[in-house]
Amino acid sequence: MNLENYYPERVFHYFTEISKIPRCSGNEKAISDYLVDFAKKHNLFVYQDESNNILIRKKASEGYEKYESICLQGHMDMVCDKNKDVEFDFCNSPINIYVEDGYIKARGTTLGADNGISVAICLSILESDTIKHPALEILLTTDEEVSMSGAENFDVNKLESKILVNIDSEEYGSIYVSSAGCSAVSSSYVITSNKSDISNIYEVELTGLLGGHSGADIHENTANANNFLANLLFKLSYMKELKLISINGGSKNNTIPREASAKFVSEASFSEIKKALDLFKDSIAFRYVESEKLENIKLEVREIKNENYSYLSTKDTKDLLAYIVNHPTGVIRKSNEIEGLIQTSTNLGILETRELEDKKEFYFNSLVRSSKTEEQRYVVDYLLDYAKNNKAKGEILDFAAPWEYKEESKVREYFKKVFFEQNGYEPRILAIHAGLECGIFAEKNADLDIISIGPDIKNPHTPDEKMSLEAVKNTWEYLIKILEGYKID
Known part of the structure; x- marks a missing residue:
């Protein structure tokens, strides 16, 4: 044009x-x-x-x-x-x-x-x-x-x-005189996977979230697709036996992810899986009734063919999903000095499943923001300790001061x-x-x-x-x- x-x-x-x-x-x-x-x-x-x-x-x-x-x-x-x-x-x-x-x-x-x-x-x-x-x-x-x-x-x-x-x-109409510092922190969660003849393989895809800029829009409390989908599957894992194949969402750590998808194995029927996930979706979506367009949030569940997938055990599946669910993302603290300013936040922007020889690597990339250098370092250290205490490997990719x-x-x-x-x-x-x-x-x-x-x-x-x-x-x-x-x- x-x-x-x-x-x-x-x-x-x-x-x-x-x-x-x-x-x-x-x-x-x-x-x-x-x-x-x-x-x-x-x-x-x-x-x-x-x-x-x-x-x-x-x-x-x-x-x-x-x-x-x-x-x-x-x-x-x-x-x-x-x-x-x-x-x-x-x-x-x-x-x-x-x-x-x-x-x-x-x-x-x-x-x-x-x-x-x-x-x-x-x-x-x-x-x-x-x-x-x-x-x-x-x-x-x-x-x-x-x-x-x-x-x-x-x-x-x-x-x-x-x-x-x-x-x-x-x-x-605005003159900006201060901005947040940024730190990218990754973690790698490696788990032994299994291979055998399997059936009842499902794929679930979450779309329609608003997403946004992980700094300018984080105060809007829009849903993070990685956290949302992990919550869905975590709830399902206590109702039906799950063996996770993969989970992926987001492509940039400075963008709140709008979409995520996962594959898993379950002995439950398609109708049982679909009914449970739809129920959990509505339950979780209600948390965002003021920040998301709930009618746009879509959850598609489908059966897929066996393509020689490897998968996690039911216990490792629960442990991994718990790691994602409890991984900090969103607003951490508001400023006491500047009205309306978010002081500190983190965004779980990238979640990626990588296939190794007999293992799977689940890669996480989060962006920490803060207008206070000391608090920025504290959250970075927390994420590193969180990874270490869950037998994952954390790494600081970069650090820019406020x-x-x-x-x-x-x-x-x-x-x-x-x-x-x-x-x-x-x-x-x-x-x-x-x-x-x-x-x-x-x-x-x-x-x-x-x-x-x-x-x-x-x-x-x-x-x-x-x-x-x-x-x-x-x-x-x-x-x-x-x-x-x-x-x-």
Whole structure:
């Protein structure tokens, strides 16, 4: 679709262009090279590091040379997720964009507005010969959505700016000044499996949950499909004998899983299994009556043929299901300092069954978030101890510190002032439970003055992701007014 019929035209031009380029986390070389080519075409300084991070510089407009330079920052990668019934190749196919009811959406996949809109805005500013501005640095990082390894690996000493504006928050009219730290923790639960002639093999599939961003949406109390399905089977295991073959759910640790499936063996009949699971589904779903669309939650049960499956014993099945059911996921603590802020949470985002020679490995990947470093470390340690005490092996995959609030900030006060002049009301000064790269940059250079802004993006990290056309327009005009009236020195 051609978005250039919508204002600001060049922003939507570049958003369309980068939506054609593969940029799933960990696969950013093509988009990184595109940015290098863009900079060279416009005769701008460009630096590409070994992690494919990009730093572009543009000299100050005439009359703005004496003011401090400013860095606009975002990330080039996106969460790549799709509905189960959609066939889509994120490595080769452009995102199928369309506009509906004032929002840009994608058909059956994530949109990539998080954080493609930042890239599009930055490129539009860089190409302009009419926008007045101080010396500009544009920093676009890789792998933000998985581990923030791009920001971790970037040499912050390359930055000449002491002011950094992150364009990766998702609510116009808000200036974010603090974000949660993130830690990915995995565990591996290995169990001996059995093989013999079996019958009465069943597959159960849970779909229709809302899911969401494991930081921005965790307070909504939407159901975690991994926990939900494990609860169903755990209840069933005390009513009918079960021997688990596999259980899988989720593909990203920063996304609340919407779907999960399992295979198991039972001597019970199909009708008995179906009746019990439907009953338990309704019982568990009622916990989410205020946060889920209960009519959309589907549980499909089917008999399947014997394909030489291996399976767990009934005892090991119960032990594993208990491990999943009791594995922490969701909100842990709310902040006592900032009203409405979730302070600490964890998300059991990935559950995967892996076949070994005569064993099965059940792999778990959780993302811990906290605005308090001490509490973040405590929850990480708890998950490691939880794994160890259940004869599983835990591992810390990465650790990013929180971005803590600063009492004094020149850039925050300037952005507040301009927002009020433009809109006639004060912006909200907020902290966010999601992780932003701001924390990494602040930890590396305590002298950086940092804020985060962005347009309205709903349901990020899911195929329901959508971005407001009006909010993009407002964010663009806000940034241009910021740059043209810039007098920070």
